[in-house]
Amino acid sequence: MIYDVRKLQFAYPGGKNIINDASFTLDEGEILNILGPNGAGKSTLFNCLANIRRPGSGQILLNGKPMEKMSVKEVAKVIGYVQQTHVAVFDYTVIYFVMMGRAASVGMFSKPKEEDRRIAMDALKTLGIDHLAERPYTAISGGERQMALIARALTQQPRAILLDEPTSHLDFGRSTLILELVRELKSRGYSVIMTTHDPNHAMLLGGKAALLDRQGILHVGPAEEVVTEENLRPLYRSELHIVDIPQLGRKACLSAGLKAI
Amino acid sequence: MRLAEQSLPAGSTRAGRTPISAWIAGLTAALILIVLVCLCLGQYSMSVGETLHIMTAKAAGAEPDWKPMKENIIFFLRLPRIISAGLVGASLALSGSVYQGIFRNPLVSPDLLGVSSGACVGAALSILLNWDPVTTQFMAFGCGLLAVGLTLTIPRLLGSTSNIMLVLSGVIVSGLMGSFLGMIKYVADPKSQLQAITFWQMGSFASVRYPDILSVLLPMVIGFVVLLALSWWIDVLSMGETEAKLLGANFKPIRNAAVICASLLTASSVCMCGTISWVGLVIPHFARMLVGSHGTRYMPVSCLLGACFMIIVDTTARNISGMEVPISILTSLIGAPFYIALMRRRRGELQ
Numbered sequence: 125m126i127y128d129v130r131k132l133q134f135a136y137p138g139g140k141n142i143i144n145d146a147s148f149t150l151d152e153g154e155i156l157n158i159l160g161p162n163g164a165g166k167s168t169l170f171n172c173l174a175n176i177r178r179p180g181s182g183q184i185l186l187n188g189k190p191m192e193k194m195s196v197k198e199v200a201k202v203i204g205y206v207q208q209t210h211v212a213v214f215d216y217t218v219i220y221f222v223m224m225g226r227a228a229s230v231g232m233f234s235k236p237k238e239e240d241r242r243i244a245m246d247a248l249k250t251l252g253i254d255h256l257a258e259r260p261y262t263a264i265s266g267g268e269r270q271m272a273l274i275a276r277a278l279t280q281q282p283r284a285i286l287l288d289e290p291t292s293h294l295d296f297g298r299s300t301l302i303l304e305l306v307r308e309l310k311s312r313g314y315s316v317i318m319t320t321h322d323p324n325h326a327m328l329l330g331g332k333a334a335l336l337d338r339q340g341i342l343h344v345g346p347a348e349e350v351v352t353e354e355n356l357r358p359l360y361r362s363e364l365h366i367v368d369i370p371q372l373g374r375k376a377c378l379s380a381g382l383k384a385i
Numbered sequence: 386m387r388l389a390e391q392s393l394p395a396g397s398t399r400a401g402r403t404p405i406s407a408w409i410a411g412l413t414a415a416l417i418l419i420v421l422v423c424l425c426l427g428q429y430s431m432s433v434g435e436t437l438h439i440m441t442a443k444a445a446g447a448e449p450d451w452k453p454m455k456e457n458i459i460f461f462l463r464l465p466r467i468i469s470a471g472l473v474g475a476s477l478a479l480s481g482s483v484y485q486g487i488f489r490n491p492l493v494s495p496d497l498l499g500v501s502s503g504a505c506v507g508a509a510l511s512i513l514l515n516w517d518p519v520t521t522q523f524m525a526f527g528c529g530l531l532a533v534g535l536t537l538t539i540p541r542l543l544g545s546t547s548n549i550m551l552v553l554s555g556v557i558v559s560g561l562m563g564s565f566l567g568m569i570k571y572v573a574d575p576k577s578q579l580q581a582i583t584f585w586q587m588g589s590f591a592s593v594r595y596p597d598i599l600s601v602l603l604p605m606v607i608g609f610v611v612l613l614a615l616s617w618w619i620d621v622l623s624m625g626e627t628e629a630k631l632l633g634a635n636f637k638p639i640r641n642a643a644v645i646c647a648s649l650l651t652a653s654s655v656c657m658c659g660t661i662s663w664v665g666l667v668i669p670h671f672a673r674m675l676v677g678s679h680g681t682r683y684m685p686v687s688c689l690l691g692a693c694f695m696i697i698v699d700t701t702a703r704n705i706s707g708m709e710v711p712i713s714i715l716t717s718l719i720g721a722p723f724y725i726a727l728m729r730r731r732r733g734e735l736q
Contacts, residue, residue: 175631176627196634196636197633197635207631210628213489214486214491214678216620220679224624225632227633232618232635232639233611233618235616235681276632280633
């Protein structure tokens with residue numbers, strides 16, 4: 125078991141609990157999609173899972189070990205984190221940027237070796253962006269940067285990949301490609317946790333889904349059981365429908381339309 | 386998987402494919418040449434051949450067939466100046482590079498955290514109290530490090546040690562030191578002390594002798610060795626604190642080690658020759674322009690370029706007129722237009 129999360133609670137200093145009760149487990153090769161309305165604390169929960177924030181109470185077992193007792197290096201060898209955006213300051217080449225994923229394995233006062241470069245290059249090939257290796261990171265497109273960020277996470281050789289709204293900056297076509305990539309990662313044995321605003325992502329990817337409601341309680345279960353009209357309507361306070369699309373042979377989540385003026 | 390769009394045909398990458406060893410070898414050769422030429426230049430000028438002859442013969446222990454004055458000029462006037470100028474140039478350029486990486490800001494210079502202003506206060510206080518020059522150096526070094534220590538302590542007391550707190554704390558400490566310096570200048574004797582303080586603030590290698598170099602050699606060597614060894618890690622730190630940690634870097638220990646070593650370098654420089662502006666800001670840019678932004682490439686290049694630049698500037702300072710020109714006047718005169726040219730080149734990237 126990669127993740128074993130028990131009764132997580134989190135509050136910002138001086139505030140009330142944002143997260144009241146979050147518990148779930150995640151096995152190797154499993155996907156978990158986290159859905160929730162704006163402001164419910166999706167990002168906060170995600171940051172707790174990524175070791176950026178420390179939960180107020182409860183426990184996260186990573187690979188059976190309590191995460192708070194692990195060093196940043198140990199955590200980085202289990203979790204590869206792909207953030208939404210990365211602001212580039214210096215024009216590192218893509219390969220150099222991706223090689224930074226080796227930080228957990230490179231000794232202090234040392235530099236990445238040929239082996240580390242090979243691992244980074246393999247990650248670029250996996251994502252189909254090896255032709256960008258020597259290009260400055262500042263000179264590639266947003267979609268390519270997203271790929272480079274994922275490649276850097278793979279370079280960590282982690283067991284789990286965490287993606288924070290991976291499609292938020294991508295166009296329609298590229299969003300689908302990212303979902304395909306997530307499925308590919310799963311089939312390679314990575315556990316994947318991602319946050320998303322689109323219930324369709326959870327339905328397309330299957331696996332587990334989790335809804336974080338406005339009380340800070342996380343409801344987890346198989347995607348087809350959790351992502352339902354009854355659950356989503358109160359969650360988003362929106363008149364949405366889950367309908368069968370015969371042409372596609374799948375279900376889709378659609379809003380009822382705009383209110384009449 | 387073919388997920389990324391086909392991008393433009395691979396253009397020339399600025400990082401360049403020239404191996405870094407070639408750059409280092411070339412720049413080292415340039416440095417040696419510059420040292421040799423600058424040894425010959427001065428009020429009493431000599432030919433390169435003569436200088437070379439004296440140096441090699443002296444090294445071989447041969448009987449002198451030259452005027453002792455020439456030997457004195459080379460070994461006791463010009464060589465210590467050139468060595469110290471080279472060390473200072475390399476130090477300031479390297480600590481500037483390191484600060485720019487850690488604080489993710491290409492506009493940062495080594496005095497960001499108050500080391501120079503602290504050193505100024507120490508030196509000015511010593512001049513005010515009529516202490517001897519050795520004590521003045523010691524005071525500059527000590528107060529420079531003390532100021533950085535204070536900068537590092539304030540965020541700790543406030544319970545938040547993020548980079549932005551550190552930078553703000555640096556602003557506070559620099560401001561505080563500025564007012565101390567103002568007070569010292571206000572009470573200083575305008576005829577002798579005030580002039581000495583002002584001259585010290587503008588930097589000069591005129592009075593540097595071998596013992597001065599020896600006394601700061603150890604902290605300088607420590608600074609160079611540690612920072613060059615950390616060059617890749619400083620690039621990892623330039624990803625920002627959260628990201629660096631997620632990648633598995635121990636952010637704060639590395640940052641603090643780098644800040645302390647960069648401060649050692651700057652404090653050592655300042656106590657040898659006073660404060661020198663612009664070098665730590667401009668040279669790292671120039672190095673990045675030549676060999677790309679990878680720390681493992683541009684940091685050593687930055688050191689060599691800084692050394693070359695400073696030796697040339699100091700030689701200019703002692704030759705341009707009958708009297709010594711303070712170094713900072715020249716570095717600012719050269720640095721400012723150079724910086725404008727750099728900004729023009731990179732105007733698209735800097736927003």
